[in-house]
Amino acid sequence: MTRILMLSWEYPPLLVGGLGRHVHALSAALAAAGHDVTVVTRHAPGAPLEEYTEGVRVIRAPDDPPVFTVAGGDMLPWALSFQHTLTRAALRAARTGRYDVVHAHDWLVAHTAVTLRDHLDVPLVATVHATESGRHQGWLPHPHNRTIDDIERWLTTEAVRVIVCSEYMRTEAGRLFGAAPDRVDVVANGVDTLRWRARPRAVAAARERYAGDGPLISFAGRLVYEKGVQLLLAALPALTGRFPGLRVVIAGDGPYRKELEDLADARVTFSGFLSGHELTALMGASDCYVVPSIYEPFGMVALEAAAAGTPVAVADTGGLAAIVEHGVTGVKFTPGDPDALAAAVGAVLADRGYARALAQHALRRVRDAFTWPSIAAATAAVYATTLSDDAGRVAREAEHVLTHVPATRSATL
16 A cells, blocks of 8 residues: 555646546545545635545645736746645645655646655655646747746656656657656556446437537637647538538637637537536537647547547547547547548548447547556556655665765764
8 A cells, every 4th residue: 555645736626627637536546446545736615625535535725815816827926826825735634644655746736746755755756747848839938938847847857756648748758858768657547438428318418409400529628729729610611511510519718718719600619618427418419529639748538538439530649649549449630730630520420330430449448448447556556666766765875875974973973
């Protein structure tokens, strides 16, 4: 059994993107496997400050009274303020529990993670879910972008081991941060296939609500430039010419929403953020789920759509390139190319038998390779290696001290 202190800036019921769902499922699967898991996270209105749920101790840190607004995309003042309350909550947790390892998820908890590592004298594991450089296609235009990049590099350097979700991200961690490949572990994201199977009645209701007389396409995610929704909208004229009555649902919210709404027409519905049951129903009702990302470290939402039984069309980039086999478990298209996107989605919509085969093979692939118990086991193996590596480091440092004590010092003593 490993005693884990896990840090995340989002956790149910507070969800912003895929990170919170990942930490929730991973911590529950680790607890089910017999590990002792405490998650320290941000408080959500109406949620308890502390609870035991699904075998996990969850401690939620309330915001301090001073308000730090996010202006111009600069999250740094807010993030540093948030980490003060997160650190205090984590230190309170440490008074009533012992831990073997601190596990940090992304840069927004980096300062808390290093503080807890030093205070508890336990090793640090860091999961890098995405990078600031990758989000901006290598362009870091503002001082806050460059500072976030520096924090990510610092967290990666301070951790004994680094977890990433794909080989693509292992390469990126090495290229951007100088992380040696043998210090970076690839552990994929997982999917609870049962959770993503909507009831037929809910699927029918979603179909009635969103679909017209033609096929239904959907997307779900944070509405930011790198998710590529603008490319899906640019592909619509070619698709509607082939498929009269086609409708599109864009689920989610984010800073790019207004620009996307200005690009869209009456065929497109912006649903806002959907709850878990609403999202599974939408996916299940869709004839094709599209992931048009320009940058995507893994692409967990493609697996979630596959678990919902929906054929997927994804950009051939990042982690998506590895998890989808073209023509077998989905279709892929050249990233950034609306014409290629339209052709790939059109191939799915034009042949229901082909679409059904893609969905069946994808669901089988998810069940075989991306279950949370297997992801938790791989993560626990990283903890074991971390503890072994850290024990070796401590022994080497002790030996160095003993072999370099000056003779005059021992004489004086």
